[in-house]
Amino acid sequence: MSAAATTSQPRRPRSGNRRDEAARLAVLHAADDLLVEHGFGALTVEAIARRAGVAKQTIYRWWPSKVEILLDTLIEDSAKRIPVPADEPTAESVRGYLRGFARFLTRDPAGKVLLALLAEAQHDPDTARSLHERCLAPRRARERAMLTGATDAGEIAPTLGPDATMDALLGPIVYRALTGASIPRGLVDTLVDALLRPRAN
Amino acid sequence: MSAAATTSQPRRPRSGNRRDEAARLAVLHAADDLLVEHGFGALTVEAIARRAGVAKQTIYRWWPSKVEILLDTLIEDSAKRIPVPADEPTAESVRGYLRGFARFLTRDPAGKVLLALLAEAQHDPDTARSLHERCLAPRRARERAMLTGATDAGEIAPTLGPDATMDALLGPIVYRALTGASIPRGLVDTLVDALLRPRAN
Amino acid sequence: MSAAATTSQPRRPRSGNRRDEAARLAVLHAADDLLVEHGFGALTVEAIARRAGVAKQTIYRWWPSKVEILLDTLIEDSAKRIPVPADEPTAESVRGYLRGFARFLTRDPAGKVLLALLAEAQHDPDTARSLHERCLAPRRARERAMLTGATDAGEIAPTLGPDATMDALLGPIVYRALTGASIPRGLVDTLVDALLRPRAN
Amino acid sequence: MSAAATTSQPRRPRSGNRRDEAARLAVLHAADDLLVEHGFGALTVEAIARRAGVAKQTIYRWWPSKVEILLDTLIEDSAKRIPVPADEPTAESVRGYLRGFARFLTRDPAGKVLLALLAEAQHDPDTARSLHERCLAPRRARERAMLTGATDAGEIAPTLGPDATMDALLGPIVYRALTGASIPRGLVDTLVDALLRPRAN
DNA sequence: CTATAAACGAGACGGTACGTCTAGTCTTATC
DNA sequence: GATAAGACTAGACGTACCGTCTCGTTTATAG
Secondary structure: OOHHHHHOOOOOOOOOOOOOHHHHHHHHHHHHHHHHHHOHHHOOHHHHHHHHOOOHHHHHHHOOOHHHHHHHHHHHHHHHHOOOOOOOOOHHHHHHHHHHHHHHHHOOHHHHHHHHHHHHHHHOHHHHHHHHHHHHHHHHHHHHHHHHHHHHOOOOOOOOOHHHHHHHHHHHHHHHHHOOOOOOHHHHHHHHHHHHOOOOO | OOHHHHHHOOOOOOOOOOOOHHHHHHHHHHHHHHHHHHOHHHOOHHHHHHHHOOOHHHHHHHOOOHHHHHHHHHHHHHHHHOOOOOOOOOHHHHHHHHHHHHHHHHOOHHHHHHHHHHHHHHHOHHHHHHHHHHHHHHHHHHHHHHHHHHHHOOOOOOOOOHHHHHHHHHHHHHHHHHOOOOOOHHHHHHHHHHHHOOOOO | OOHHHHHOOOOOOOOOOOOOHHHHHHHHHHHHHHHHHHOHHHOOHHHHHHHHOOOHHHHHHHOOOHHHHHHHHHHHHHHHHOOOOOOOOOHHHHHHHHHHHHHHHHOOHHHHHHHHHHHHHHHOHHHHHHHHHHHHHHHHHHHHHHHHHHHHOOOOOOOOOHHHHHHHHHHHHHHHHHOOOOOOHHHHHHHHHHHHOOOOO | OOHHHHHHOOOOOOOOOOOOHHHHHHHHHHHHHHHHHHOHHHOOHHHHHHHHOOOHHHHHHHOOOHHHHHHHHHHHHHHHHOOOOOOOOOHHHHHHHHHHHHHHHHOOHHHHHHHHHHHHHHHOHHHHHHHHHHHHHHHHHHHHHHHHHHHHOOOOOOOOOHHHHHHHHHHHHHHHHHOOOOOOHHHHHHHHHHHHOOOOO
């Protein structure tokens, strides 16, 4: 309470057991597996707990909803599988990004997670907000940087602003994935040609 | 009523009361209202029955699931609000169709139904099948006719096939609606210009 | 709408399926069995539902708590096993009643129900109220009648009022049952002799 | 322990490897208070720990169950409030003991503890055993001594053996406390008169 | 003019999952 | 080594809907 008290740093009453990393990973994997194997309908908190060998309370302690569990896996997976190109500001890198995105949505099990969250966001405003804040907005920021970089480098000349351009490029890919259609190589090429170099042709 | 009628259906196993049209409409409106007012999460069969003043069994008797209720309303509404142009095979009519589509998704309460069904289709294969068979496929057939008509008339010259072209046009609109973004007039114009008259400019 | 309709009595808006008697009995028996076999600690609503082959909601629909289930069985059983003598206003019938009571508490499985409810009443005011209103008070009314009848007939001459007399007679029996002690024949005899015929000896 | 020890830890006489008496008392008082204030239903280990400002583990380390906590307080309180008379082997001292007992059960907050434990003993065999071994049996031994002392002194002449006599005296008192009834002075007097001096009148 | 049979409202039923609570155990870091 | 803090597994709590199944009533045709 005297000088000694003043010297002591803001009290760190930290103690107690720390979070169990194994439990955290078990939950993430269980959620992922259940979604891929049995669909979103089978993705209940009880089922996740059962499959992960974890108590329900452990899930509720760390995640406010099953949607946040999926978001955790999605953020990690999408960062690995479909990083936004930041180094080479070329039209080709944009094309490559879109092809990777298409492959992710149609072939990668983790792509199902994005589609499921995009779907759930239509049913639940909280999901919509979380999906935007934690996944879509950060990615969009990097996508904008990718486009403006390439534009500044003279590689592309989009008619629309960066946001609308990205939506025009991604929209068809996402929509076909949502409707269960494949995404042919020509579609991506045409989108890039038509929207990024409208006059350069 | 006459001898002819009696002859045409000699064994009428049918008897008793016929379907109550008032109950049918009450269910459709209750489902629509609940979706718009409280979201898909509040759209339970019990809530629909409660709001419609109808017994649950009456719903289960006529609809296999709540999704089919929504489909019934969607098919009727979309036929009225966003008919596929069939008379004038011009680029302008395509543009008008896309603008109507964008307005439907972002402004019309009935547009929420389409987004909700598209979402639910990600969670449930039965919904996906119904949505395609009863809504998306018939509309796509008319959209294809619209595009081929305009192409034959020399009004447009799409690079892609009619299906991919429609997805490239609709995808951005749907995607922005799904992510809660508005759909600016310039986006539709650019899509039409870039994808339907790539060389005609 | 005619005079006939007006004449018809106020319509009985009865509809819906009636209560399932089999489910009701299954619940009562399951609760009883669980209490006797595994004790009050194992008497959870889930366990009752499981053992009765009944949905939890069915229990919650008809009983506000598991205590009321036990009360239902207790009221029925105690009416059968330890009826309060009403016909013969003799000291002997009182003695017989107390012996039956002692046997009920120590030998009859249903006696465990009374002890459990008396115990639970100490933990929960709602139980205390229900136990009094539905079981103890009605029985006490009949016990009072028994005592006053015998007193009027000159068979007994209790010093205390009927309530205190009954408590003085039953208290030792209940207390020994609560503490797991047997109830010897001499105890009942001495209580009757000492409290009902203090001067008659 | 001496001045040297004090010097070695100038500011921290507290903590170390011995049992923390402050924690022990905090737990006992918290349990007592919770029982009196919110009833047995609110008496959870978590609530005790919370109210006592003590870790759950500290409770589990020293007490096998919350029942033992209550027993600790009960033994201490009952020894103080209702000691069994050992000095004067008179009928009057027995009467005084019973009156004290009645007052303890109906007026003293600590009396609630005995009723709660007697109740819990019906639900849980471990509680029953502990209650007997640590509380009821030792007290009963002293009560027996009280009765035999008075009998030998010619002050009383009970018909029944000492155990049954004590149960016949205490039973009505306990039963009325359990059922929420008051214990009138006349009841105790009549019990003493009727059971201890059946022929001496 | 009945008699039948379908559709209706009401709602009980066996279930599944929800999100919360407490039990009792185990771990970490502090004193 | 005892403590405060608190994460962990386990499982019951009471609620909301699910989809199925009677009930008894209503009503439009069939006989």
